[in-house]
Each structure stands twice: as structure tokens, then as C-alpha cells.
Amino acid sequence: MDTLRYYIVPATTLAGVLGFLAGGPWVWAGAATFPVLMVLDLMLPPDHAPRRVRWPLLADMALFLQLPMLLLLYAAFARAVVTGSNPLWGVEGAGWQLAGSIASIAWLSAVPTLPVSHELWHRRHWLPRFIAKFLDTFYGDPTRATSHIITHHIHLDTPADSDTPHRGQNVYAFVWQAGTAAYRDAFQAQREMLEKRGLPVWHWRNGTYFAILLLLAIPVTMGVVAGPMATLVALASMTIARFLVEIFNYTQHYGLIRIEGAPVELRHAWNHLGMIVRPLGMEITNHINHHLDSYTPFYRLQPEKDAPQMPSIFVCFLFSLLPPLWNRFIARPRLDDWDRRFASPAELELAVEANSRAGWTTTPPVLQRLARS
Numbered sequence: 001m002d003t004l005r006y007y008i009v010p011a012t013t014l015a016g017v018l019g020f021l022a023g024g025p026w027v028w029a030g031a032a033t034f035p036v037l038m039v040l041d042l043m044l045p046p047d048h049a050p051r052r053v054r055w056p057l058l059a060d061m062a063l064f065l066q067l068p069m070l071l072l073l074y075a076a077f078a079r080a081v082v083t084g085s086n087p088l089w090g091v092e093g094a095g096w097q098l099a100g101s102i103a104s105i106a107w108l109s110a111v112p113t114l115p116v117s118h119e120l121w122h123r124r125h126w127l128p129r130f131i132a133k134f135l136d137t138f139y140g141d142p143t144r145a146t147s148h149i150i151t152h153h154i155h156l157d158t159p160a161d162s163d164t165p166h167r168g169q170n171v172y173a174f175v176w177q178a179g180t181a182a183y184r185d186a187f188q189a190q191r192e193m194l195e196k197r198g199l200p201v202w203h204w205r206n207g208t209y210f211a212i213l214l215l216l217a218i219p220v221t222m223g224v225v226a227g228p229m230a231t232l233v234a235l236a237s238m239t240i241a242r243f244l245v246e247i248f249n250y251t252q253h254y255g256l257i258r259i260e261g262a263p264v265e266l267r268h269a270w271n272h273l274g275m276i277v278r279p280l281g282m283e284i285t286n287h288i289n290h291h292l293d294s295y296t297p298f299y300r301l302q303p304e305k306d307a308p309q310m311p312s313i314f315v316c317f318l319f320s321l322l323p324p325l326w327n328r329f330i331a332r333p334r335l336d337d338w339d340r341r342f343a344s345p346a347e348l349e350l351a352v353e354a355n356s357r358a359g360w361t362t363t364p365p366v367l368q369r370l371a372r373s
Contacts, residue, residue: 023085030104168358
């Protein structure tokens with residue numbers, strides 16, 4: 001049973017495939033999995049149980065199915081456009097079909113694709129990492145693994161980490177910060193690699209060229225197979241998927257603080273231990289356990305119920321879109337608790353300074369703790 005949980009990932013993508021095959025209003029089927037999964041995650045109790053996976057290869061198959069499922073998703077979309085069951089322009093209701101196509105492809109290209117990619121980035125063999133590049137392309141970032149591994153895991157919760165939102169930073173500013181930094185870090189890594197070999201930055205071995213080809217492959221293929229409107233859908237879906245990825249990323253380390261070079265400990269990530277988000281996220285919502293050992297396979301990550309917790313990641317996603325609600329009901333109460341119960345003395349000093357920069361009032365209990373320390 002524990003192994004089968006992870007097949008929620010290809011099953012969710014399959015809903016989008018079947019929706020495009022059915023055509024008409026069913027093109028919304030992929031996007032409709034979002035509210036369904038959210039309601040289930042909110043209704044079901046938190047999941048603190050460790051997984052018991054007897055056949056790791058069977059669990060891994062849920063990962064490797066995602067790439068063919070995404071290819072099927074685009075193939076089904078193109079078929080629906082060509083056969084006329086999904087008209088994108090020129091007829092009554094075409095706008096509804098266009099919006100549903102973009103919403104379904106964007107959502108399924110972001111989640112559950114990102115958690116699969118993330119797991120494959122951290123595998124030691126070259127083949128899973130190579131497959132992850134193709135998966136990352138569906139949300140517009142085939143170089144994502146580079147910035148994640150060489151920046152995020154090293155500089156976690158410090159100002160040097162572009163994947164850690166600072167206190168008071170809204171999600172829209174963060175999306176730009178994280179998105180541009182990921183490309184910048186990847187290009188810089190390629191530059192340094194070539195310089196070590198005595199090669200110029202524009203040498204053909206620069207992996208940026210391959211990334212650009214991957215990014216062009218999807219919209220160009222859709223244009224050739226299904227016409228210019230299909231190209232528009234592909235470009236819009238990839239762009240929106242990238243935004244969705246960064247919005248979910250926003251909730252993982254928001255406002256947390258670590259002294260540069262200090263060990264990563266249980267307090268340095270937010271965890272979302274919902275019954276649905278754990279398998280849908282390939283256990284990445286057991287977030288701190290992953291940062292303690294990034295090579296641990298997803299099914300062996302332990303849910304740290306005593307580590308800092310966030311509510312359902314679906315709720316965090318929706319609230320983050322409205323910064324005043326996010327700050328009032330989620331971010332500030334939990335950061336206040338983190339400051340009182342989790343922060344080290346050195347981190348607490350930085351936390352109070354961060355509150356001041358954000359224009360937040362530090363609560364008396366936190367100030368009292370600071371005075372005692």
C-alpha cells in the first residue's frame with residue numbers, strides 16, 4: 001500500500017491525458033485535480049507515519065512514468081486540436097477551451113512534475129539526472145538542478161540563498177528573484193566549468209545551448225503538429241508552470257534563518273505532512289529530513305513531526321497569492337513560534353533584525369527570550 005501511494009503522481013497526469021482525449025469541456029480535467037486534491041488533503045488527518053516500501057524499484061517506477069505521461073499529455077492535446085475536439089479559436093466557446101488547455105497543462109507540468117524532478121536531481125546515477133532535465137523543461141527551467149544543488153543546499157536559509165524568501169517579501173517579488181537567480185547560477189556554473197578547462201564561455205560544450213534547444217522543442221513541435229495556437233498554449237503553459245513552481249517553492253523556507261556555515265538542523269525548513277501532499281510531492285514535504293541527507297530516497301524520508309510545521313501546502317499556495325492574508329494568518333504566527341521555540345541565540349538576533357526590516361513588530365515573548373540569551 002505504501003508503494004502504491006506514489007502512483008497518485010502519474011494518475012494525476014493521466015487525468016489530464018484522458019481529458020484531452022475526451023475533448024470538449026473535459027480539457028479542464030487536469031486542472032480540476034487541483035481542487036480535488038486540495039479538499040482531500042484538508043479533510044484527511046496529518047500523516048506522520050514512516051513509509052514501508054518493500055520493492056524500491058516499484059516505487060521508483062512512479063518517478064520514471066512521469067516523463068512518458070507528460071509526453072502523452074501533449075500528444076493528447078495536439079490530437080484534440082487537430083481533430084477539432086479542442087478548438088482553440090474561431091468558434092463559440094474556443095476561449096473556454098483555450099483557457100482549460102493552458103490551465104491543465106500548466107498545473108500538471110508544475111505539480112506533480114517538480115517533485116519527481118527534484119528526486120531525480122539527487123540520484124547519484126547520471127541517467128535519472130538526465131531525465132530530470134527533460135522534465136524540468138516542461139516548466140521552463142531545464143537547468144534547475146544546478147542552482148538547487150550548488151546554491152540552495154549549501155546556502156539554505158541565508159541571504160545567499162535565492163530560494164529562501166526573506167521576511168516581508170511577497171510571493172511576486174520572490175518568483176522574480178528565484179526564477180532569474182536559477183538561470184544566472186546555471187550560466188555561472190557553466191562558465192566556471194569551461195574556464196577550468198581553458199575554454200571560452202561561448203564554446204559548444206556550454207550546456208546552456210542544450211537547455212535552449214530543450215526549451216524550444218516543446219513549442220516548436222506543437223506548432224508543427226497542431227498549428228500556431230498550440231504553440232501559444234505550450235509557451236503560456238510553460239511560463240505559468242514556472243510561476244507555479246516558484247510559488248510552491250516560496251512556502252518551503254519562508255522567513256527562516258540559519259547562520260552561514262552552521263550545520264543544517266531540524267528547525268531549518270517548513271514541513272507539510274498532509275495525507276495527500278506527501279505522496280503527491282514524492283515526500284519532499286518531509287522537507288527538513290531531505291536537507292539533512294539529500295541522497296536519501298524519497299520513500300525513506302522520515303516525517304519529522306517535531307520540526308516546524310506549516311498547514312496544507314495547498315492552503316499556503318492560495319494564501320501566498322494575497323500577501324496580507326499570508327502574513328497575518330500563516331507567516332507571522334508561525335515565524336513568531338519559530339523565533340520563540342526553535343531559533344538559536346545567534347539566529348534569534350538576526351530574526352529580530354529581519355522583523356524590523358520587514359516592518360513587523362517583534363512580540364514581547366520573543367524579545368524576552370532575546371534578552372535572556
